[in-house]
Amino acid sequence: MARFLVRRIALGLLVLWLITIAVFALFFVAPNDVARTLAGRQATPETVALISHRLGLDQPVWKQYTDFLWKALHGDLGYDYYHQVPVTDIMKAALPITLSVVVGGAIIWMVLGLTNGVLSAIHPRSFTDRSLTAFSLFFYSMPTFLLGLLLLYFFYFRLTLAGITIFPPGGYAPLTDGFWPWFQHMVLPWFTLALVSAATYARLTRASMLDVLGEDYVRTARSKGIGERRVILRHGLRAALTPVVTQFGIDVGALLGGVVVTETVFSLPGLGKTAIDAINQQDLPVIIGIVLFASAAVVVANIVVDVVYAVLDPRVRLH
Amino acid sequence: MSGILPTSTSSEGVGPEPVGAPPGAPVEERRAIEGRSPWLLAWQRLRRDRVAMISLVVIVLIVLMAVFAPLTTTITGHPVNEQYRQTGLTPDGLPTPPSSEFWLGTDDLGRDIFVRIAYGARISLLVGVAATALTVVIGVIVGLAAGFLGGFVDTVLARLIDVVLSVPFILVAVALVSITGPSLLVTVLVIGFFSWASVARIVRGQVLSLREREFVEAARSLGASDSRIMFVDILPNVLAPVIVYASLLIPVVIVVEATLSFLGLGLPPPTADWGGMISESQNYYTVAWWFVVFPGAALLVTTLAFNLFGDGVRDAFDPRADRIMAEVSDVTIEPLADVDAVEAVPTVETRD
Numbered sequence: 128m129a130r131f132l133v134r135r136i137a138l139g140l141l142v143l144w145l146i147t148i149a150v151f152a153l154f155f156v157a158p159n160d161v162a163r164t165l166a167g168r169q170a171t172p173e174t175v176a177l178i179s180h181r182l183g184l185d186q187p188v189w190k191q192y193t194d195f196l197w198k199a200l201h202g203d204l205g206y207d208y209y210h211q212v213p214v215t216d217i218m219k220a221a222l223p224i225t226l227s228v229v230v231g232g233a234i235i236w237m238v239l240g241l242t243n244g245v246l247s248a249i250h251p252r253s254f255t256d257r258s259l260t261a262f263s264l265f266f267y268s269m270p271t272f273l274l275g276l277l278l279l280y281f282f283y284f285r286l287t288l289a290g291i292t293i294f295p296p297g298g299y300a301p302l303t304d305g306f307w308p309w310f311q312h313m314v315l316p317w318f319t320l321a322l323v324s325a326a327t328y329a330r331l332t333r334a335s336m337l338d339v340l341g342e343d344y345v346r347t348a349r350s351k352g353i354g355e356r357r358v359i360l361r362h363g364l365r366a367a368l369t370p371v372v373t374q375f376g377i378d379v380g381a382l383l384g385g386v387v388v389t390e391t392v393f394s395l396p397g398l399g400k401t402a403i404d405a406i407n408q409q410d411l412p413v414i415i416g417i418v419l420f421a422s423a424a425v426v427v428a429n430i431v432v433d434v435v436y437a438v439l440d441p442r443v444r445l446h
Numbered sequence: 447m448s449g450i451l452p453t454s455t456s457s458e459g460v461g462p463e464p465v466g467a468p469p470g471a472p473v474e475e476r477r478a479i480e481g482r483s484p485w486l487l488a489w490q491r492l493r494r495d496r497v498a499m500i501s502l503v504v505i506v507l508i509v510l511m512a513v514f515a516p517l518t519t520t521i522t523g524h525p526v527n528e529q530y531r532q533t534g535l536t537p538d539g540l541p542t543p544p545s546s547e548f549w550l551g552t553d554d555l556g557r558d559i560f561v562r563i564a565y566g567a568r569i570s571l572l573v574g575v576a577a578t579a580l581t582v583v584i585g586v587i588v589g590l591a592a593g594f595l596g597g598f599v600d601t602v603l604a605r606l607i608d609v610v611l612s613v614p615f616i617l618v619a620v621a622l623v624s625i626t627g628p629s630l631l632v633t634v635l636v637i638g639f640f641s642w643a644s645v646a647r648i649v650r651g652q653v654l655s656l657r658e659r660e661f662v663e664a665a666r667s668l669g670a671s672d673s674r675i676m677f678v679d680i681l682p683n684v685l686a687p688v689i690v691y692a693s694l695l696i697p698v699v700i701v702v703e704a705t706l707s708f709l710g711l712g713l714p715p716p717t718a719d720w721g722g723m724i725s726e727s728q729n730y731y732t733v734a735w736w737f738v739v740f741p742g743a744a745l746l747v748t749t750l751a752f753n754l755f756g757d758g759v760r761d762a763f764d765p766r767a768d769r770i771m772a773e774v775s776d777v778t779i780e781p782l783a784d785v786d787a788v789e790a791v792p793t794v795e796t797r798d
Binding site for chain 1: 605608609611612613614616617618620621622624625697701704705708709710721724725727728731732735738742745746749750752753754757
């Protein structure tokens with residue numbers, strides 16, 4: 128196990144290193160006019176050169192890269208081009224927002240997805256199964272941004288017109304302002320994220336449960352006279368969770384780097400929206416910081432998933 | 447017979463035997479059965495799947511709408527980018543609701559939404575098919591090379607697959623498009639370059655087990671070259687899971703394209719594009735529901751039809767899926783290929 132972990136972590140670091148190179152290369156292949164943008168229209172070439180120098184943009188690309196890497200290894204991701212704020216500070220401010228969206232969304236989508244999948248699998252091809260499957264496919268096909276806009280239309284606009292002002296049109300209220308405002312701002316983003324994702328989990332759980340319920344040990348459990356509820360939940364669902372947990376780990380990892388679309392629709396200044404704004408301004412340090420964090424989240428999630436595998440599915444340990 | 451497709455195209459003729467007729471079958475029936483290739487069997491199963499067939503009809507209708515988009519201009523008399531400032535906007539400059547003049551209403555610039563939806567179908571379908579094709583081609587080539595050549599090539603390619611799968615797709619895609627400037631080609635290339643890794647992983651896994659099989663050994667002992675074995679003997683055997691994956695990938699790609707447009711990185715205006723239309727409608731959804739509802743419905747119907755059809759394709763290639771199994775009771779057929787490899791949904795990160 129230890130050897131496996133060391134190997135995976137080394138590989139993860141390699142992956143992250145390659146991603147820094149890729150992002151760096153990407154930005155320097157393109158004509159870069161950040162200094163000119165910053166200097167404004169009237170700027171003399173000297174001013175532009177000065178700004179360029181201050182940002183380190185006049186250095187050779189490899190020098191900029193090695194500087195970046197060296198600082199990054201010391202936990203310093205540099206300063207953003209426009210306000211000279213440390214990138215780590217920007218990310219620290221955005222992370223709680225993204226976390227709020229992801230954690231709440233994940234809880235809802237797991238509850239919805241697992242219930243839906245298990246109910247479908249208990250009576251395959253029944254009316255319940257078919258309607259639940261249709262329900263999931265509908266949301267699976269729904270683009271996130273469309274669902275977000277529809278929820279806004281009905282639950283913000285329509286309700287507000289009707290005099291019920293429960294849901295704000297977007298934005299964020301930190302938990303320090305109290306639980307209720309935070310909750311109000313989060314409900315619609317949570318459901319946007321959760322409904323779209325739950326569909327994937329429902330389908331995954333259903334397929335996996337159907338496989339597992341056909342296994343010999345499930346028949347053995349039934350023949351021992353164990354109650355159906357216990358068979359389904361203890362013997363069936365536990366083993367069926369393996370692919371679900373994999374998907375969960377990968378999804379949460381991917382989302383921690385920024386819930387790009389949901390944050391954009393609901394104007395939540397999380398990592399995703401921050402990154403999109405930075406991209407539009409060519410604010411390289413911020414982009415690299417967030418992309419690196421997002422990739423790291425994916426890499427770590429993958430390692431965690433592999434470890435959880437062994438804990439969750441007793442059969443994995445046997446092999 | 448094992449669970450793979452016979453390599454019917456292999457001139458070495460050492461592929462597994464095709465499915466035969468049951469010995470007791472009447473002569474006429476047997477003749478009918480003997481001609482069935484695994485592909486034909488899959489098609490026959492697909493044809494019996496009512497939902498998949500209805501989805502196919504919907505897809506065909508959408509394709510027709512895209513192909514004959516100019517007809518909508520002929521019928522309504524509204525060119526796609528024509529702005530009707532007098533008739534198409536209210537005195538306040540807001541979009542007008544559906545009417546006999548503008549069937550599905552107008553957008554913020556007074557353009558006919560109906561005509562624009564028809565033209566938008568072209569973009570969605572074009573990107574969906576082209577990017578999926580690119581994804582599959584790159585994925586199959588990388589997967590074949592990694593799995594078959596093994597050794598150093600495999601090590602490098604497998605790491606490359608890991609890297610691409612760890613890239614935060616939407617972020618990097620947005621970054622790339624913002625640098626190069628949006629265009630149809632860029633959208634297709636970006637999606638293709640970041641989605642192939644899942645295909646490559648599936649193909650590699652299949653090839654790893656296929657290359658140890660007798661028919662590959664036989665081909666090699668007959669003096670076939672590596673590339674011949676890869677493309678003539680092994681490739682046909684990995685096609686089934688790839689086709690299943692591709693059919694489920696098309697709707698995902700369509701959503702990615704729309705998402706890029708929504709984030710402001712779609713095709714430059716005034717191109718009619720569903721994602722772009724929905725994005726523009728964001729500021730008007732309180733005053734013009736039709737502006738978001740109709741393009742949204744077009745997008746949703748399209749992805750839903752492709753998803754339902756893709757599901758049908760998967761079931762057709764994998765008769766273990768119970769609902770098909772109940773209907774095909776005459777012959778016990780082993781799955782054509784390890785479609786389990788694509789049991790999970792396509793992993794292009796679009797859920798958000």
